Amino acid sequence: MSRLALYPGSFDPLTNGHLDVIARAGRLFDRVVVAVLINPAKQPWFTAPERVAMIREACAGLAVDVETFDGLLAELARRRQATAVVRGLRGASDFDAERQMAQMNRHLHPDLETVFLLPAPEVGHISSTLIKEIVTLGGSVAGLVPRAIEARLHERREGVGTRHV
């Protein structure tokens, strides 16, 4: 039986921390699907199709599918017959919210496991929110996101001016 893992998130934008988790998941599962949430309640820097395109480019050469989803993650997992949901756990501050989400997904889909992966220490401080804050304030995010995404962030900042993240 082929074991498929979903790696869901906002990915606004994908970071080197996400890439580290994707590579680790790829070594554990037969297929990894990066599932980009379409969340009408949020105002992302990048549209869902833009995020998908950036992730596909960054993951070129890896055996990874990238798609969007809306609605419940548990329902996507059912449709895709996923074995597990993968989430990166950077530290204790991530844990409570992640535990709650994992328990709720287990309630909605008792056969679905959530697997937490610890990113490499050199990327454990990266978050999409901090990346956008640094770019907004004119700092460098080199080495924290893939080069193509770094360029897109600077373009977007120039296009949109200062904005809340």
Ligand code: PNS
């Ligand atoms: O990158 P993020 O923003 O931390 O990812 C959060 C995500 C997409 C994993 C979470 O918001 C999610 O799964 N949303 C889908 C809606 C859903 O299933 N809600 C109930 C989850 S307990």
